[in-house]
Amino acid sequence: MAQAKTYVRPMAGWWRRNPYFVRYMIREGSSVFLAIYTVILLVGLYRLTQGQAAWAGWLAAMTRPISLLFHWVALITVGYHAYTWWKVAPKTAPDLRFGGRPLPEMIITVGGLAATLGASVLIYVIVRWL
Amino acid sequence: MADGRTIEIEVLRYNPEKDAEPHFQSFQVPFSHDTSVLQGLQYIKDRLDGSLTFRWSCRMAICGSCGKMVNGRPELSCHTFLRDYYPGKVRIEPLSNFPIVRDLVIDQSDFLKKLESVKPYIIPREDKDVKDGEHLQTPRQMQQYYQYSQCINCLLCYAACPQYGLKPEFTGPAALALLHRYNADSRDRGWEERAELLNAEQGVWGCTLVGYCSEVCPKHVDPAHAINQNKVNSTMDYFGVRKFLMPRGGA
Secondary structure, three states, X not given: OOOOOOEOOOOOOHHHOOHHHXXXXXXXXXXXXXXXXXXXXXXXXXXXXXOHHHHHHHHHHHOOHHHHHHHHHHHHHHHHHHHHHHHHHHHHOOOOEEOOEEXXXXXXXXXXXXXXXXXXXXXXXXXXXX | OOOOEEEEEEEEEXXXXXXXXXXXXXXXXXXXXXXXXXXXXXXXXXXXXXXXXXXXXXXOOOOOOOEEEEOOEEEEHHHOEHHHOOOOOEEEEOOOOOOEEEOOEEOOHHHHHHHHHOOOOOOEOOOOOHHXXXXXXXXXXXXXXXXXXXXXXXXXHHXXXXXXXXXXXXXOHHHHHHHHHHHOOOOEOOHHHHHHHHHOXXXXXXXXXXXXXXXXXXXXXXXXXXXXXXXXXXXXXXXXXXXXXXXXXXX
């Protein structure tokens, strides 16, 4: 059979066409701040191995306004990323069934968010006061 | 059918013999409370422009033929009502990510090839003669795959999947959900036969979990879940531990 002539629509700008895709791009993009934060933390760890002066230098750099600004932005975006992460977690979870019924997606999302919040508070308490 | 109200329907038109690219054409369509988008298109074809081309069949959301983009969202046009868009206008386009054959008709041959490639049939666990009776299954075993067997191949999930639009070699939501449907069936032993496709870059790993496929599915098949739980199975398969941890085919 002869192949009919067809028209293939361009994909350029696809993510701007639907608010769902915009949220997806923000979700994926927010992980970039997590990656940058991790690198900063690893540099801090490396400076710690180089002695007291190096460590003090890194700590001083962390108190600069640009650094504080980055950490606030990173905290907000990583918080949003954690929310979206648990929002899609029911899709990545195995088929969980209890008494033949699937576990409601809500339970995975809310449970995961509660665990994240609990762990964050626990780590904050340990680092701050213990 | 009309109750005095009319709505503007904008339809993407494309005639492969005349047009270099598609363009929108506007129609005024009378409608009432129960007029579906599909009936709106039928009104145009019957009364205003007989050349308008689109697919449809059952008119009750089970045949999967009448999928269109309605104001940018993949919908079954028989399952979508003009009243919900009034007084705004309705913009109807062919399903995204597929080549346009003519007007609202897309070329679905790529999907049909992919559907075939997942071996969407039971590969029997035990070789049984017909005279030995049925392959029995408990209600709980049936629940493992029932949801995924509800797919009507309407292709809304492919139109919702930007990964399929960007990388047409991706096997895509419906075909992978059906692959899982058979793997999850207690009567089936086809995991190994379907593994090469599932484990491939164009298999489950082609999905980046946008998740819109599950959002638009009119039958609540949840292809995003079918695909993403198999990323775990695929990883276990890679390390050679799937058989020990998931003796029932990961389902």
